[in-house]
Amino acid sequence: xxxxxxxxxxxxxxxxxxxxxxxxxxxxxxxxxxxxxxxxxxxxxxxxxxxxxxxxxxxxxxxxxxxxxxxxxxxxxxxxxxxxxxxxxxxxxxxxxxxxxxxxxxxxxxxxxxxxxxxxxxxxxxxxxxxxxxxxxxxxxxxxxxxxxxxxxxxxxxxxxxxxxxxxxxxxxxxxxxxxxxxxxxxxxxxxxxxxxxxxxxxxxxxxxxxxxxxxxxxxxxxxxxxxxxxxxxxxxxxxxxxxxxxxxxxxxxxxxxxxxxxxxxxxxxxxxxxxxxxxxxxxxxxxxxxxxxxxxx
Amino acid sequence: xxxxxxxxxxxxxxxxxxxxxxxxxxxxxxxxxxxxxxxxxxxxxxxxxxxxxxxxxxxxxxxxxxxxxxxxxxxxxxxxxxxxxxxxxxxxxxxxxxxxxxxxxxxxxxxxxxxxxxxxxxxxxxxxxxxxxxxxxxxxxxxxxxxxxxxxxxxxxxxxxxxxxxxxxxxxxxxxxxxxxxxxxxxxxxxxxxxxxxxxxxxxxxxxxxxxxxxxxxxxxxxxxxxxxxxxxxxxxxxxxxxxxxxxxxxxxxxxxxxxxxxxxxxxxxxxxxxxxxxxxxxxxxxxxxxxxxxxxxxxxxxxxxxxxxxxxxxxxxxxxxxxxxxxxxxxxxxxxxxxxxxxxxxxxxxxxxxxxxxxxxxxxxxxxxxxxxxxxxxxxxxxxxxxxxxxxxxxxxxxxxxxxxxxxxxxxxxxxxxxxxxxxxxxxxxxx
Numbered sequence: 242x243x244x245x246x247x248x249x250x251x252x253x254x255x256x257x258x259x260x261x262x263x264x265x266x267x268x269x270x271x272x273x274x275x276x277x278x279x280x281x282x283x284x285x286x287x288x289x290x291x292x293x294x295x296x297x298x299x300x301x302x303x304x305x306x307x308x309x310x311x312x313x314x315x316x317x318x319x320x321x322x323x324x325x326x327x328x329x330x331x332x333x334x335x336x337x338x339x340x341x342x343x344x345x346x347x348x349x350x351x352x353x354x355x356x357x358x359x360x361x362x363x364x365x366x367x368x369x370x371x372x373x374x375x376x377x378x379x380x381x382x383x384x385x386x387x388x389x390x391x392x393x394x395x396x397x398x399x400x401x402x403x404x405x406x407x408x409x410x411x412x413x414x415x416x417x418x419x420x421x422x423x424x425x426x427x428x429x430x431x432x433x434x435x436x437x438x439x440x441x442x443x444x445x446x447x448x449x450x451x452x453x454x455x456x457x458x459x460x461x462x463x464x465x466x467x468x469x470x471x472x473x474x475x476x477x478x479x480x481x482x483x484x485x486x487x488x489x490x491x492x493x494x495x496x497x498x499x500x501x502x503x504x505x506x507x508x509x510x511x512x513x514x515x516x517x518x519x520x521x522x523x524x525x526x527x528x529x530x531x532x533x534x535x536x537x538x539x
Numbered sequence: 540x541x542x543x544x545x546x547x548x549x550x551x552x553x554x555x556x557x558x559x560x561x562x563x564x565x566x567x568x569x570x571x572x573x574x575x576x577x578x579x580x581x582x583x584x585x586x587x588x589x590x591x592x593x594x595x596x597x598x599x600x601x602x603x604x605x606x607x608x609x610x611x612x613x614x615x616x617x618x619x620x621x622x623x624x625x626x627x628x629x630x631x632x633x634x635x636x637x638x639x640x641x642x643x644x645x646x647x648x649x650x651x652x653x654x655x656x657x658x659x660x661x662x663x664x665x666x667x668x669x670x671x672x673x674x675x676x677x678x679x680x681x682x683x684x685x686x687x688x689x690x691x692x693x694x695x696x697x698x699x700x701x702x703x704x705x706x707x708x709x710x711x712x713x714x715x716x717x718x719x720x721x722x723x724x725x726x727x728x729x730x731x732x733x734x735x736x737x738x739x740x741x742x743x744x745x746x747x748x749x750x751x752x753x754x755x756x757x758x759x760x761x762x763x764x765x766x767x768x769x770x771x772x773x774x775x776x777x778x779x780x781x782x783x784x785x786x787x788x789x790x791x792x793x794x795x796x797x798x799x800x801x802x803x804x805x806x807x808x809x810x811x812x813x814x815x816x817x818x819x820x821x822x823x824x825x826x827x828x829x830x831x832x833x834x835x836x837x838x839x840x841x842x843x844x845x846x847x848x849x850x851x852x853x854x855x856x857x858x859x860x861x862x863x864x865x866x867x868x869x870x871x872x873x874x875x876x877x878x879x880x881x882x883x884x885x886x887x888x889x890x891x892x893x894x895x896x897x898x899x900x901x902x903x904x905x906x907x908x909x910x911x912x913x914x915x916x917x918x919x920x921x922x923x924x925x926x927x928x929x930x931x932x933x934x935x936x937x938x939x940x941x942x943x944x945x946x947x948x949x950x951x952x953x954x955x956x957x958x959x960x961x962x963x964x965x966x967x968x969x970x971x972x
Contacts, residue, residue, distance in 0.1 A: 243773060244773060247766075247769040247770070247772075247773060248766075250769070251765045251766035251769045252766075254765045255763060255765060255766065258763055355580075356580075359580055364579065364580060364584035364585050364588070364589050365584075365585045365589065366585040366586070366785070366786060366789065366817065368789065368793070368817055368818065368821070370793045370821055373793065373794075373797050374793075374796070374797060374821070376797075378797055378798055378799060383772060383773055384769060384772055384773070385772060385798045385799045385800075386798065387794070387797040387798050389797065390765060456762070456763070458793075459762075459763065459790060459793065459794055460762045460763070460786060460789075460790040460793075461785070461786035461788075461789035461790050461793070461817075462786075463582050463585050463785065463786040464580055464581050464582055464584055464585065465581050465582040465760065466582075466760075466762065466786070469760050469761070469762060500766065501765075501766040501769075504755070504757075504766035504767055504769075504770055505766065505769070505770050505773075508753075508754070508755050508756065508770070509756075511756075511757065511758075512727060512758055
């Protein structure tokens, strides 16, 4: 019983982490059809920004809750700035090119941003554990759960609802849905697709930075964290369907619960599980669980 | 008067001659070129690469100025100043080998000192022998480098990983005599797998009644360990072995600390020393601290250690961790071998083969105690090692390692005629503890 509960709770926490890092990636792909490798950089910049913010805040002995908000705010601001620079400075110039070219451009930008991190923060690692430690823990049977982890699950759920509601019930969300459905028809109806692209990319970048920010208190913020994340995020998005918010949520839950079950019941196959699920889904549904194959335009 | 003129001419001549000969004697020897390879970027840079690089920088500066303590107070290597070519170890194994070839063939370095990843060492070793390039490994831990076949141009003064785990088992059993159950969490690659294999086998020999319960191998740089921590929380294990390093180690300690894991089972970290200055009071009291040797706070109290800690603190404002010590002792070994070869040929720059011949089987002092090049036909060093228990001193606001137990090199290393695995499985025969 305790193992079943542990699998469920661990699966939810891991799924929350995966959703937080994958939602921005899938949003950008859905609207812009760009497989954005720099999403790993957004995550890394968010984590570094958050670690710096935590250092500044807690060194002054200010309140814990304020520290969390400050950390998230700083990270998302960094995401906004980097997203704007990348979209206006680089991606704008390659719109309309082959998708492979755009992936390579984002990969090049990712490598450049890795070096920018070394230039700004140096090679040392940064701890930002105060928000996690100050959140405390709760005992459930033999298990002790971190309140911070529970907060992550709540945050991921709230974000999923907020994104769904925004797409469904706000004007911008409906415009976005039209662009996702068919950008040429959207443009024909007078929607300013360029502005939609810029805003979407910035929102995606801010979501990536948010993922890094909320994970920073759990991890040691160090070089290379963006690389690890981008691989996982791609797996989740591929399972759910490229560009589908619901798909990212379900993909994260499948991977999170599958991995937690493997760790508890058969740890030797833990690494295998994530990619086995992905291979299985893609074998039967090559476009992912929530994306329909699109007819080719002539 | 004539006599006076001759005397003046003779004096002037002698003065000029002696001046010329003094100039000739003081003419600096051609510099020795060293390639220093360490992780300068990527996840291994912060805990290992940069401390290793920093250790090289200050030790070579001390060599070049002749200000290292005796007997290392000659200038550079045998009077020739050292020029450094820094190389980043980050990248694929193929890239590491390419960079090694560039150092040897393009840059014509006299020796290469470096390498942290066991994968790098295993890949570079055959190339070093092929190119006949003197290569000194400073950190990589795999015993396989010298166990798979004899090597000629490769040396590793730092001990290999076997002693980290045999000593950890001895320390744990001394502290928990009634241990019956233990678990392990190690990264899923050669280092983590080998570390667990050695530790588990050593526990089997030293405490046959103790059994391994949860054996976890998460992905390298996984970062998020919620499920692993829950699994361990459901175990009744009395200790948790880990060779985690870098962000994985710090992330695991932070996450498991928040969930009270270490109140149930102490963390036995074979590389935990590298994290204490960053985690400080977040490293739980009672953590068993290893430093891949008697390095850092586990180092013996000797003049070389006092000197090395002092110059490191003065330059970088933080105490040196074990990679810095390993780099220092590797460079000291190279200096001893170089100057021994130079003395044997009666001066001048020794050839690579002469240094290789001189390096085999040497013994010398280092900040972390005596190094004996006793294994691998004189190519692999052994040293005494030590383990201790962590405590954060709230009064001084500084980390401390207490209850330090020292283990002689011959207690925790295999003899020269056996592989580590064979020796442990045979019950560690001949261990002199």
